Amino acid sequence: MAAPLSPESTILIVGAGTWGTSTALHLARRGYTSVTVLDPYPVPSPISAGNDLNKMLEFGDIAGEDDKERYVSEKLLEAATQGWLNDPVFKPHFHETGCIIAAxxxxxxxxxxxxxxxxxxxxxxxLNSKEDFIATMPKGVLSGDFPGWQGWWRKKGAGWVHARKSMESAAREAERLGVQFVAGEKEGKVDGLIYEAGDVKGVRTADGKQHRADRTILCAGANAAALFEFKGQLRPTAWTLAHIKLTKEEAEIYRNLPVLFNIERGFFMEPDEDNHELKMCDEHPGYCNWLTDSQNSKRSSVPFPNHQIPKEAELRCRGFLRETMPHLADRPFSFARICWCADTPNRGFLISKHPEYASLVLGVGGSGHGFCHIPSIGGFIADAMEEKLDPTVKECLKWRPETAINRNWDGLQGRFGPEGSNRVMDFQDVKEWTNIQV
Structure with missing residues (x-):
């Protein structure tokens, strides 16, 4: 049986990425006075998916396979929306520039x-023609032919958020409220959980230290599967992004652009105001890094950091630019990296107390759409810990290994890519990487 909760309860959060930082903030706001976050890197971690210039954000459109899923999506999105619009920690980092969706x-x-x-x-x-697309942005920004494109433009209720600054803002406020962040490749790197008397009593770090706690919250993103057996519920999957350096004058022209996202080609957002870098991603169903354990012949996707991208991804990025902004298509990349997330079988989040380990709470399974929930997701994770989750939310986000039985590990999960890349790819097949000097 888990120890009763009180404001003085010791709480460990494994992972200082998007969801771990959000959880720390929400727990501190609820009055918990002994919250510690462990991560190999200080916020923002260079390998966190949230350590990014910007992320797309769209309010109001709800998807789901059934009424329960739609209800949960609505609850999650409503909470996130309120956070971006009203929470002083996050509000300054939302830019309501609108968005364009195309295929x-x-x-x-x-x-x-x-x-x-x-x-x-x-x-x-x-948007049904080249001229329609070009008219959505200032003169000179879009000059491509948009071959075969059809899409939609939304001027309000969507835009982008500065991801890195949002994470830093959340961490600063959590720290101000008393949260302790422990970073370092030994003192902050969790090697394993402490199992005692049929429960999880804390974690071990790479420096040999035991961190014992009343509750352990696992928010380790794509690396969570290396720390705990998820019975096939998580598939670490990576996407690819790159930046192009613009001049100060170009960056001024490109300010306040709507996000442009072709669900088969890729997306870009306005350049950041600090470094004048325009971020883009090539769109595809993702990469895994499939390795086979020699002892049990089990295949698993193992995350690794890389501040380069496959050359094939660079070619896709440049192909996307040739269709939209051909004047930038051959400009050198100033930065690139792979970005990891963890897919659940239905891309629904996994936020739950573990049914067998009473003191273990799981906050994982961002499934490629977790960052926009940073203002509020920690509140749902805290509710799971306190057993206060809305019953329908609890049912949909629960521990559910039955959904991974006979899982199609190469499933596209509603994602698309250009011809030849409309599949889950394997980093083991990549022959050549970029060599961008930063």
Whole structure:
């Protein structure tokens, strides 16, 4: 049986990424006075998916396979929206510039235009020609031919958030409220959990120290599967991003652009005001890094950091630019990296007390759409710890290994990519990487 909770309860959070930092903030705001966050790196970690210039953010469109999933999506999105609009920790980092959603193939168009997709009734403007797309941005920004593109433009209720600054802001406020962040490749790196009397009593770090606690919250993102057996519920999956350096004058022209996202090609957002770098991603169903354990022949995707991207990803990025901004298509990349996340079988979050280990709480499974919830996701994780989750939310986000039985590990999970890359790829097959000097 887990120890009773009180404001003085000792709480360990494993991982100082998006969800770990959010959880620390929410616990501190609830009055917990002994919260410690462990991570090999200080916030923002160079390998955290949240350590990024910007992320897309869209309010209001709810998706789900059934009424329960739609209800949960609505609850999660409503809480995140309120955080971005009203929480002083996060509000300064939201830029309501609007967004453009587009697709090229018939299959992707059908997906985009499904009942949960954009429509004029929801305030979206249809885009059906090259001229329509070019007119969404200042003169000179878009100059491509947009071959086969069809899309939608939403001027309000969407935009982008500065991811890194949001994480830093959350960590500063959590620290101000008393949270202790322990970083370092030995003192902050968790090697394993402490199992005693049928429960989890804390963690061990690489320096040999035991950190014992009343509750242990696992928010380790794509690395969580290396610390705990998730019975197939998590698939570490990576995406690829790159930056292009703009001049100060160019950055001024590119200010306040709507996010442009083709669900088969990629996306870009306005350049950041500090370094004048424009971020883009090539779109695809993701990369795994499949390795086989020689002892049990079990195949698993093992995350690794790399501040380069496969050359094939660079070619996809440049192909996307040639269709939209050909004047930038051959400009050198100033930065690139792979970005890891953890997919659940249905891309629903896994936020739950563990059914067998009463003191272990799980906050994982961002599934490629976890960052926009940083203002509020820690509150749901805290609710799970305190056993206060809305019953429907609890049911949909629970520990659910039955959903991973006979899991299709190469499943696209509703994602698309260009011809030749419309599949889950394997880093083991990559022959050549970029060599960007930063």
């Amino acid at each position: 090229t193939s018939e299959e992707a168009r059908a997906h985009m235009n499904s009942k949960d997709g954009p429509s004029e009734a929801k305030g979206w403007i249809p």
